[in-house]
Amino acid sequence: METGQFLQYLVTGVTMGSIYALVGLGFTIIFSVTGIINFAQGEFVMLGGMLSFILFDSFGLPMGLTVVLSIAAAALLGILLYLLGIRSARKASPVSLIVITIGASIFVRGVAAEIWTKDPVRPPYFTGSESLSWAGAYIQPQVLWIIGTALVAMIVLHVFFSYTTLGKALRACAISRQAAGLVGIDARAMALIAFGLAAGLGAIGGVVMAPHTTVSYESGVMLGLKGFVAAAIGGFKSHTTAFFGGLLVGIIEALTVAINWGPFRSEYADAVALIALLVILVIRSRSLSAGERAS
Amino acid sequence: MRFGVRALYQNKWAILAFAAMLALLIVVPLSPVLDKYTMLLTFIAINAMVTLGLCLLMGYTGQVSLGQTAFYGIGAYISAILSKTYGVNPWLAMLIAAAAAGLFAYLIGFPIFRLRGNYLAMATLGLVLVVYTLFRELGSLTGGPDGMSGIPHLSIGGLHFNTPATRYFLVWSFCLAALVLSQNIIRSRTGRALRAIHGSEAAAQSVGIDLSRYKVKIFVLSAVYASIAGSLFVHTLRFVNPQPFGFLASVMIVTMAVVGGLASIWGALFGTAVVRILSNEVLLRFGSLDIIVYGLILMVVMIFVPQGLFVGLRDTFQRWRLKRARQEAPT
Numbered sequence: 001m002e003t004g005q006f007l008q009y010l011v012t013g014v015t016m017g018s019i020y021a022l023v024g025l026g027f028t029i030i031f032s033v034t035g036i037i038n039f040a041q042g043e044f045v046m047l048g049g050m051l052s053f054i055l056f057d058s059f060g061l062p063m064g065l066t067v068v069l070s071i072a073a074a075a076l077l078g079i080l081l082y083l084l085g086i087r088s089a090r091k092a093s094p095v096s097l098i099v100i101t102i103g104a105s106i107f108v109r110g111v112a113a114e115i116w117t118k119d120p121v122r123p124p125y126f127t128g129s130e131s132l133s134w135a136g137a138y139i140q141p142q143v144l145w146i147i148g149t150a151l152v153a154m155i156v157l158h159v160f161f162s163y164t165t166l167g168k169a170l171r172a173c174a175i176s177r178q179a180a181g182l183v184g185i186d187a188r189a190m191a192l193i194a195f196g197l198a199a200g201l202g203a204i205g206g207v208v209m210a211p212h213t214t215v216s217y218e219s220g221v222m223l224g225l226k227g228f229v230a231a232a233i234g235g236f237k238s239h240t241t242a243f244f245g246g247l248l249v250g251i252i253e254a255l256t257v258a259i260n261w262g263p264f265r266s267e268y269a270d271a272v273a274l275i276a277l278l279v280i281l282v283i284r285s286r287s288l289s290a291g292e293r294a295s
Numbered sequence: 296m297r298f299g300v301r302a303l304y305q306n307k308w309a310i311l312a313f314a315a316m317l318a319l320l321i322v323v324p325l326s327p328v329l330d331k332y333t334m335l336l337t338f339i340a341i342n343a344m345v346t347l348g349l350c351l352l353m354g355y356t357g358q359v360s361l362g363q364t365a366f367y368g369i370g371a372y373i374s375a376i377l378s379k380t381y382g383v384n385p386w387l388a389m390l391i392a393a394a395a396a397g398l399f400a401y402l403i404g405f406p407i408f409r410l411r412g413n414y415l416a417m418a419t420l421g422l423v424l425v426v427y428t429l430f431r432e433l434g435s436l437t438g439g440p441d442g443m444s445g446i447p448h449l450s451i452g453g454l455h456f457n458t459p460a461t462r463y464f465l466v467w468s469f470c471l472a473a474l475v476l477s478q479n480i481i482r483s484r485t486g487r488a489l490r491a492i493h494g495s496e497a498a499a500q501s502v503g504i505d506l507s508r509y510k511v512k513i514f515v516l517s518a519v520y521a522s523i524a525g526s527l528f529v530h531t532l533r534f535v536n537p538q539p540f541g542f543l544a545s546v547m548i549v550t551m552a553v554v555g556g557l558a559s560i561w562g563a564l565f566g567t568a569v570v571r572i573l574s575n576e577v578l579l580r581f582g583s584l585d586i587i588v589y590g591l592i593l594m595v596v597m598i599f600v601p602q603g604l605f606v607g608l609r610d611t612f613q614r615w616r617l618k619r620a621r622q623e624a625p626t
Contacts, residue, residue: 107590
């Protein structure tokens with residue numbers, strides 16, 4: 001394979017990987033604060049993308065405003081999911097919480113299909129579509145937006161959780177909710193912030209992704225699963241590992257398409273990523289279940 | 296005395312309900328008024344076998360699986376391919392399919408049940424999507440997204456299961472057999488071990504219950520149920536495509552189990568019937584409204600009656616009977 005061609009696949013891998021990284025960061029935020037895996041995380045990405053298209057297409061709002069509104073609306077829905085779905089289910093077992101978030105996820109998907117459209121949609125590019133050429137590979141400006149957003153999100157989250165009071169309070173809940181309560185941290189408020197933050201972050205992913213890949217009401221499942229793989233690589237604890245986990249999933253997927261031989265064919269790209277999920281989960285099962293017990 | 300009264304009411308009502316159900320089941324395909332529901336009830340019986348496996352796994356053992364439709368699909372496709380493409384006897388194909396699904400569940404069971412809760416749910420969800428992708432992409436074998444038609448029907452000697460009524464009785468015999476078998480398993484040593492695992496894995500382990508052995512055992516059983524249901528499905532419909540084995544189908548099975556009350560054998564049947572009737576008779580007319588309603592059902596039931604709708608109703612009914620019995624009893 002030529003270098004240029006290889007680089008092209010790599011760019012595709014890193015681009016998709018950055019999207020998975022954003023989804024994975026959302027999983028990590030909610031899990032690290034509440035111990036809950038939000039099975040509806042992929043739907044916030046879908047919502048971000050769909051909303052930005054609908055606001056632009058139906059209401060003719062300028063792109064900048066649609067981006068902000070879409071993210072805000074998704075964050076609000078994340079908070080609603082927490083208030084109506086999670087908090088009202090008192091003493092819920094993990095099984096119940098899984099079922100509740102799955103219920104929320106297909107509910108959101110059904111509503112999106114019903115009130116908007118079942119066809120894939122594509123909002124306009126942020127900054128034109130003229131490709132840049134680099135060492136034989138072509139890079140669209142939107143790709144730079146996607147990779148840049150994921151990178152910035154990872155760094156901002158890292159700084160936020162490490163150096164700000166609120167970030168530290170959120171992490172305190174992750175370590176021990178009781179102990180956090182004793183020093184005056186409201187664990188419920190923190191959980192609410194985590195859900196809002198994760199949903200907003202998911203929507204950011206959807207907003208930057210949609211012009212490049214298109215988005216439809218069904219996009220959430222696969223994005224959610226791959227983001228989950230990304231987060232699982234980091235054990236749902238580390239934002240940086242979730243970020244690189246996302247890139248890894250994206251690159252594995254792109255290479256599967258590149259090899260295009262035997263079981264590594266483009267039709268099976270999703271399946272290969274999912275088998276990677278199964279392998280990672282089983283290999284990490286000991287440390288993952290240890291983490292679950294501690295939370 | 297309290298226990299005596301309670302047991303009497305429980306038994307009497309359970310027997311009555313069972314007899315009424317059987318009578319209704321026999322009448323439906325034979326009566327000219329109700330026979331339009333034969334097909335619907337046939338599919339309820341098929342789905343109920345899949346739901347039943349999930350109830351054993353999720354309700355009794357506390358292990359979430361979003362992967363039951365994978366085994367359902369494996370049964371369906373192995374049966375379809377063997378009997379149509381290779382001309383194998385449909386009964387033999389069904390047996391091979393069930394054995395293959397069971398073996399597959401056994402092999403992946405040990406690694407997968409090292410996971411718990413959320414991770415188990417995601418892993419089984421991944422499994423469904425992998426299997427679904429294979430059904431769709433292995434076109435030369437499975438017919439791809441278009442599927443395969445002209446699958447032979449089942450027959451014994453001169454009895455051909457090729458009319459709605461004969462297929463109905465065939466499928467319901469399998470379904471009732473699975474329900475009764477499960478009821479017996481739940482009351483056996485295995486059943487007690489499963490409930491112990493649900494209660495507390497550490498406590499179960501401390502009294503000598505081999506966790507992974509029991510989890511895998513029930514996983515294999517649920518896979519075999521689902522596989523047989525899949526075989527019955529293709530020999531009934533005589534057509535198969537990947538659509539009934541995807542992610543949404545899996546969520547539908549979870550919805551049925553949740554409505555049925557997870558830890559209840561007969562609830563599995565009840566839940567399947569409610570969801571299936573709701574979706575066929577009401578929601579089919581409103582496009583994608585069905586998944587909105589499933590989503591709502593899942594959320595509302597889990598928030599307000601986490602033990603499931605059927606079990607919640609049954610418990611309320613029993614409490615009410617008990618209260619009345621106590622008021623009437625002279626003190």
